[in-house]
Amino acid sequence: MTIRDELLQMGTRARQASRALARLSSGTKDSALLAMANGLEASKVELQEINRRDLDAGRKAGLSAAMIDRLTLTDGVIEGMAQGLREVAALPDPVGEVTRMWKRPNGLMVGKKRIPLGVIAMIYESRPNVTADAGGLCLKAGNAVILRGGHEALHSSVAIASVLERAGRQAGIPEGAIQVVGTTDRAAVGELLQMDRHIDLVIPRGGEGLIRFVTETSRIPVIQHFKGVCHVFVDASADLARAEAIVMNGKVQRPGVCNALETLLVHRDVADTFLPQVGRALTGAGVEIRGCPETLRRIDGAVAATDEDWDAEYLALILSVRVVDSLDGALDHIAAHGSLHTESIVTSDYASSQRFLDEVDASCVLVNASTRFNDGQQLGLGAEIGIATTKLHSYGPMGLEDLTTTKFIVYGQGQIRE
Amino acid sequence: MTIRDELLQMGTRARQASRALARLSSGTKDSALLAMANGLEASKVELQEINRRDLDAGRKAGLSAAMIDRLTLTDGVIEGMAQGLREVAALPDPVGEVTRMWKRPNGLMVGKKRIPLGVIAMIYESRPNVTADAGGLCLKAGNAVILRGGHEALHSSVAIASVLERAGRQAGIPEGAIQVVGTTDRAAVGELLQMDRHIDLVIPRGGEGLIRFVTETSRIPVIQHFKGVCHVFVDASADLARAEAIVMNGKVQRPGVCNALETLLVHRDVADTFLPQVGRALTGAGVEIRGCPETLRRIDGAVAATDEDWDAEYLALILSVRVVDSLDGALDHIAAHGSLHTESIVTSDYASSQRFLDEVDASCVLVNASTRFNDGQQLGLGAEIGIATTKLHSYGPMGLEDLTTTKFIVYGQGQIRE
Numbered sequence: 135m136t137i138r139d140e141l142l143q144m145g146t147r148a149r150q151a152s153r154a155l156a157r158l159s160s161g162t163k164d165s166a167l168l169a170m171a172n173g174l175e176a177s178k179v180e181l182q183e184i185n186r187r188d189l190d191a192g193r194k195a196g197l198s199a200a201m202i203d204r205l206t207l208t209d210g211v212i213e214g215m216a217q218g219l220r221e222v223a224a225l226p227d228p229v230g231e232v233t234r235m236w237k238r239p240n241g242l243m244v245g246k247k248r249i250p251l252g253v254i255a256m257i258y259e260s261r262p263n264v265t266a267d268a269g270g271l272c273l274k275a276g277n278a279v280i281l282r283g284g285h286e287a288l289h290s291s292v293a294i295a296s297v298l299e300r301a302g303r304q305a306g307i308p309e310g311a312i313q314v315v316g317t318t319d320r321a322a323v324g325e326l327l328q329m330d331r332h333i334d335l336v337i338p339r340g341g342e343g344l345i346r347f348v349t350e351t352s353r354i355p356v357i358q359h360f361k362g363v364c365h366v367f368v369d370a371s372a373d374l375a376r377a378e379a380i381v382m383n384g385k386v387q388r389p390g391v392c393n394a395l396e397t398l399l400v401h402r403d404v405a406d407t408f409l410p411q412v413g414r415a416l417t418g419a420g421v422e423i424r425g426c427p428e429t430l431r432r433i434d435g436a437v438a439a440t441d442e443d444w445d446a447e448y449l450a451l452i453l454s455v456r457v458v459d460s461l462d463g464a465l466d467h468i469a470a471h472g473s474l475h476t477e478s479i480v481t482s483d484y485a486s487s488q489r490f491l492d493e494v495d496a497s498c499v500l501v502n503a504s505t506r507f508n509d510g511q512q513l514g515l516g517a518e519i520g521i522a523t524t525k526l527h528s529y530g531p532m533g534l535e536d537l538t539t540t541k542f543i544v545y546g547q548g549q550i551r552e
Numbered sequence: 553m554t555i556r557d558e559l560l561q562m563g564t565r566a567r568q569a570s571r572a573l574a575r576l577s578s579g580t581k582d583s584a585l586l587a588m589a590n591g592l593e594a595s596k597v598e599l600q601e602i603n604r605r606d607l608d609a610g611r612k613a614g615l616s617a618a619m620i621d622r623l624t625l626t627d628g629v630i631e632g633m634a635q636g637l638r639e640v641a642a643l644p645d646p647v648g649e650v651t652r653m654w655k656r657p658n659g660l661m662v663g664k665k666r667i668p669l670g671v672i673a674m675i676y677e678s679r680p681n682v683t684a685d686a687g688g689l690c691l692k693a694g695n696a697v698i699l700r701g702g703h704e705a706l707h708s709s710v711a712i713a714s715v716l717e718r719a720g721r722q723a724g725i726p727e728g729a730i731q732v733v734g735t736t737d738r739a740a741v742g743e744l745l746q747m748d749r750h751i752d753l754v755i756p757r758g759g760e761g762l763i764r765f766v767t768e769t770s771r772i773p774v775i776q777h778f779k780g781v782c783h784v785f786v787d788a789s790a791d792l793a794r795a796e797a798i799v800m801n802g803k804v805q806r807p808g809v810c811n812a813l814e815t816l817l818v819h820r821d822v823a824d825t826f827l828p829q830v831g832r833a834l835t836g837a838g839v840e841i842r843g844c845p846e847t848l849r850r851i852d853g854a855v856a857a858t859d860e861d862w863d864a865e866y867l868a869l870i871l872s873v874r875v876v877d878s879l880d881g882a883l884d885h886i887a888a889h890g891s892l893h894t895e896s897i898v899t900s901d902y903a904s905s906q907r908f909l910d911e912v913d914a915s916c917v918l919v920n921a922s923t924r925f926n927d928g929q930q931l932g933l934g935a936e937i938g939i940a941t942t943k944l945h946s947y948g949p950m951g952l953e954d955l956t957t958t959k960f961i962v963y964g965q966g967q968i969r970e
Contacts, residue, residue: 376966383968503964546921552803
């Protein structure tokens, strides 16, 4: 059987499973998620044994220590997957909600009812735990999922999926609900992305290269998440102690993630006070500062920023800093260099807060809070399948609801059109 | 200047305009829409003069009478465009609505705020009035629009757009808000569909061929609307007079549209009573009936349906008819042959109505009402930019809200992540 035929069979199984999944009760889905969590914990030894094969092959192939780290199914990672599944089970089921209903002049009652999307393909890189996290979220929202993980994690992903399948089947989940592409052949991704009759949505998770490739190749809609060049603007009226805490949290707490702070904008009126103060704190935390000329005069040890710095997603302890003349200057800078991801203002001025919220185009705009809050868990979505920085379907962190759509339902009493 | 450069310039102007449009007040947008309506009426003679050029060229090129008809800017068509713009002005502005807001345990107030999508490209066939209809809806939702109409309507579309531009500019609408691609070169569509940095959404309106071409070519998300193979299922418990009215309305009232009825499914228990009765009514209205063997025995003059009939979108006075054993039989038939468009059940049974609403996968599922109601106006969306039969972003008729997305807004008091 060719790879293409194999994938088409998976697609057909997924489509069939999705019809049954759409009708499952919340109780059945939640019991299955709990059974899957228990199954993962009960299979810990077996999973770690299989994981060792991926790790050995990875070491031989010269993977970096960081890659090996992400690949490893420690006790903590396995417990984390189980815990994640239990948390998803505890979330409300989005399927079946009638989000609105209204009455037409002719008496028709028209409503919008939440239904699953259908079949979702997840394409991700090395972390095998995405298999359980994504599988659980897709299941809860009533979707079938086809998972294609990094080839270096293949044995681990297949083993995790087969534990989920087994536990799910016993709990009443249809066959084909969670499937892993079991080949390392790179052509498989290309084939998968052509299957627009079998797959409704593709969610890639990984670096910008992966996302560009999937976007350019796919005939199926793709949730896109490019880079996060996140700004904090410290306004003239900002509480400077609060501003410092927000800047430090954005840059230092976890610099390697997409919602970390990359560029600080400071209103000229507070530059003399704020920049030396925040400069000391940042430098003390090991942050390299790349500044505009106005910044260099106020922060010891800062180096001159180049044009590229204003567009850089460092994902490291580096911060670009620029002094602006006004709120408008900050808005212009963000419009020119932002990545539609996360933008925050620190201010005590009502009008500035409202203008910033209104005028900044980003998936999440904050007032007096750290950029690090742009995350599905932190915003209260319960769990996150990804973040979209494009605007179709979803913009920003995506939770269970973003894995659904709505259909129109109409209750009539014999109405016909005149 | 090459076509590519010309389109890129249009894209850049549209992107700039979209930033200004997103911030316009509802009052400015509504005044502009009213000014545009007045402008169209005031330019009637001039528009009809220019339209004559397209008509003459069309007649020389041998366009069918139906095509010429759709191309003609009669007084009624021009008044219809003006009226459409006034109706859009009267609709509530979707932009700025905070659809929900909630409080996190750390005190953050998190909301979802409706914003425009950005830049929309409409690709449509011969009707020049789409220029005003789509332009008005996109403007009201705060989007810039690039319009590419049928080449046979080019002069008319450009003339309509320039009336809108002029009236809009005087009312405070930024330049570039509504633009028409001013070349008949077919390569222009291909180029447009690659401009994913300038355009956020493509909406094709036309035949299946156009939609397939756009879907396969585009690197930008596309709203897809394929065919409408719509069913009515007459359940065992149906009020048969009501069923007949719904069937006749679905098939006869306007057979050439996507929400017209194409296949009638009848429960075996009422086939003896209902089929002869509805058969006479249909035949009397000039409808050709293609039936299963059970139907042929009960309707005089019906011909045998082939396998292809069950998947056919006739868009004509033809109806396929099948007797099924049960609700499950109807659900299976619809799952196999439906087009995710519009499905209706006629029933007096509570459980049947609920199962049909739940289990049928279609953009609009109705109980005891004509399929002809699956339309943005009829469902109460106020106006319709298109119908989607795919599930991402929108499923079913799309109104103003479907031309927007939401961003997260967060009100904090200095919160940082632990």
